[in-house]
Amino acid sequence: MNKKISPPKISQAELSVMEVLWAESPLPASDIAKALAAQKKWNIKTIKTLLSRLVDKQALSTTKDGRRYLYIPLISRESYATTAARTLSDRLFGGRAAPLVAHLAEGKGLSDEDIAELEVLLADLKGEGLKNER
């Protein structure tokens, strides 16, 4: 039984950095700063701090490129999103998807596309269900 490695906890600010690297990697800190400049007015130093912390947490790995580092995600956006979604759903909705979706719908209303997508998705899930059941 291999002990489950706890997925590193990524903070809000750190997540912004991860997003950049999920979009493209490897990248040096300077490029990440450039990419973030639009949304956040962060000092490059701030970004470097976040990068170091992410490396500490093993959310990123680095490779040397001359005298600087290139950063690469160690955890995928996929897996992060899955964990986050599951955590929320468990914590607030008893792990059930329907109430969660209901809450999303509330107030804002899902678009027609959202609904269409969900229908397709449900159809797929039912197909899989069959496969697994049998």
Next chain:
Amino acid sequence: MNKKISPPKISQAELSVMEVLWAESPLPASDIAKALAAQKKWNIKTIKTLLSRLVDKQALSTTKDGRRYLYIPLISRESYATTAARTLSDRLFGGRAAPLVAHLAEGKGLSDEDIAELEVLLADLKGEGLKNER
């Protein structure tokens, strides 16, 4: 134009306390401790600290009952859940519900009931959609 009051940020530990009060309120600290004793082995002092912080944040209000307080939620579970769901969906899924559900499905697989519930929900949403469109 009334300024939107930012919903108080409730931390993990604080949320456990809120859950108790969402289930039943008003309650004194001692009863909350009793309710939490099963899941968390927290010192009553810890719970009182959390309660004070929640009052500070205006997530709870109090009424005197003799020499103690009774606590009552100022924000509903509903609204908290809605905000949390929306925040997650916006941050990680571009505000779209389908990918979020897809991620929930992944790995764990939604149960048949989940899927059934979602279908009903979608049907309802389509009904509303019509009403709104027209």
Next chain:
DNA sequence: CCTTTCAGATTACAAGCGTAGTCCTACGTA
């Protein structure tokens, strides 16, 4: 009355987070 005791108020204290600043060194440039 005096003492134990329970509630809230105040204080503690380390780890995590947001946001940088300082130090030191290797590079490229005049």
Next chain:
DNA sequence: TACGTAGGACTACGCTTGTAATCTGAAAGG
């Protein structure tokens, strides 16, 4: 060769969070 400079390493610092402990006053019990 001397100098500014880009980068990483280390340090900083106030705020939040998790988790209590201590102080204080009032209530209850003997």
